[in-house]
Amino acid sequence: MPRASRKPRARFNPQTYLDAVGGAARSYPSGATIYSQGDLADRVFYLRSGHVKLAVVSSRGKEAIVGMLGPGEFFGEGCLAGQRQRIGMAIARDRVSVTVIPRRTMQRLLREQHEMSDLFISKILTRNIRVEEDLVDLLFNSSEKRLARALLRLAVYQGADAPPMVVPAISQETLAEIVGTTRSRVNVFLQRFRQLGFIEGRTTLRVNASLLSVVLADPM
Amino acid sequence: MPRASRKPRARFNPQTYLDAVGGAARSYPSGATIYSQGDLADRVFYLRSGHVKLAVVSSRGKEAIVGMLGPGEFFGEGCLAGQRQRIGMAIARDRVSVTVIPRRTMQRLLREQHEMSDLFISKILTRNIRVEEDLVDLLFNSSEKRLARALLRLAVYQGADAPPMVVPAISQETLAEIVGTTRSRVNVFLQRFRQLGFIEGRTTLRVNASLLSVVLADPM
DNA sequence: CCCCGGCTGTGCACTTTGGAACACCTGGCG
DNA sequence: CGCCAGGTGTTCCAAAGTGCACAGCCGGGG
Numbered sequence A, B: 001m002p003r004a005s006r007k008p009r010a011r012f013n014p015q016t017y018l019d020a021v022g023g024a025a026r027s028y029p030s031g032a033t034i035y036s037q038g039d040l041a042d043r044v045f046y047l048r049s050g051h052v053k054l055a056v057v058s059s060r061g062k063e064a065i066v067g068m069l070g071p072g073e074f075f076g077e078g079c080l081a082g083q084r085q086r087i088g089m090a091i092a093r094d095r096v097s098v099t100v101i102p103r104r105t106m107q108r109l110l111r112e113q114h115e116m117s118d119l120f121i122s123k124i125l126t127r128n129i130r131v132e133e134d135l136v137d138l139l140f141n142s143s144e145k146r147l148a149r150a151l152l153r154l155a156v157y158q159g160a161d162a163p164p165m166v167v168p169a170i171s172q173e174t175l176a177e178i179v180g181t182t183r184s185r186v187n188v189f190l191q192r193f194r195q196l197g198f199i200e201g202r203t204t205l206r207v208n209a210s211l212l213s214v215v216l217a218d219p220m
Numbered sequence C: 001c002c003c004c005g006g007c008t009g010t011g012c013a014c015t016t017t018g019g020a021a022c023a024c025c026t027g028g029c030g
Numbered sequence D: 001c002g003c004c005a006g007g008t009g010t011t012c013c014a015a016a017g018t019g020c021a022c023a024g025c026c027g028g029g030g
Helices: A014-020 A077-081 A103-112 A114-140 A143-154 A172-179 A183-195 A209-217 B014-020 B077-081 B103-112 B114-140 B143-154 B172-179 B183-195 B209-217
Strands: A024-028 A033-035 A043-049 A052-057 A063-069 A089-092 A096-102 A165-167 A205-207 B024-028 B033-035 B043-049 B052-057 B063-069 B089-092 B096-102 B165-167 B205-207
Touching (some): A043 A077, A063 A114, A063 A172, A077 A103, A096 A103, A114 A143, A114 B063, A114 B077, A114 B103, A114 B114, A143 A172, A143 A183, A143 A205, A172 A183, B014 B043, B014 B096, B043 B103, B063 B114, B063 B172, B077 B103, B096 B103, B103 B114, B114 B143, B143 B172, B143 B183, B143 B209, B172 B183
Antiparallel strands (some): A024 A096, A052 A063, A052 A089, A165 A205, B024 B096, B043 B096, B052 B063, B052 B089, B165 B205
């Protein structure tokens, strides 16, 4: 193989390798639980299509969202670091299809396929950075700013023409869990943003990114 | 080499490999800044001895501690995921010696040395889990519980005889930054813990682990 | 021996947040 | 057509947390 080329991983499809080692395809309907807290942790998942939320529930019922993943991401990788049980749960947010790789297979794959391990490391590091960002966000910013940040992150660029980005329908309840606060609070802030013209619409809301980011800049 | 043996990484010294690729040794006095926010991110550090704190400062001066590292850990690895600038700072907490590896060298090393990449992945995943724990801790628990948790984590087992573990001298200010609250608050809780007999001593404080963990179990 | 800086002990006013309660809308379904 | 479920708009109060101010303690250096 031409591994002397300068950027060998410009387009690399991990699926090929995962299939080659016999990774099992599986799919879940929206809302299905892929694994839950306490389950045996002995495989890694590769998210082929759809979206997955990673959440943890506290002893007193509250739920916190620690990650929202899209296609091409890995999850359940804690087992590679010696974790025996899942410390959180993975829930399908829409129709999801994954490839399941047993722990040892994944370990072997990471050793034997450079590109695979490159990709994996880079994904993990990126997730790591993301979680750290969330941590400092939580430490530094008020719920209002965190909500603004979350909205900006959730918003997707809708074609080249429309500047107002759009947040794919999400309940205030879920927003609250992402931001780490209560629904009533989210509601109040959303209202405020609406009145200031930062967002509009009810279920799927349109976001004026440049306006909304004013909230973040604001001293307090 | 006998790589057929079942547990090849039982004792694996990464330092050998780091030296082999020309990793530069460097050392810092206590309190020195290893890198700071905004610096060019083009190398990875391997912590040979001493302790390092990873912190982020907000636009309004507050400082948050996102990690406390000990010997054998990597840091500054964000650059492997395409980060151009350091998003936080690394400070030596005592006399520290590190090995510095340029980004590309590290990437090559990770591809070519299985054990290296095994080790690295496992370290990164562990850190990841740790940060996620902190995140949910912050979301679920009150400052009091977080402080209790932090104390338990900081405490080190002092020889086989003495059940009371010991927290290596640390200022209330730093504790506050770790826990994510204010010093006055930390002070109050420490006082409370003292009165309940959970801890004793002033500068380096002795911790009664089993008693202190009562705080964590407590409903509220 | 005294002063100074750094850490600790404490009180207090002000803000933010959580949690719960209640009315309202809207779409689906019998 | 009326009911129900699930999400939304709104309000309120007590609990938790922040920021600040000020006093005390303690060790080291002039």
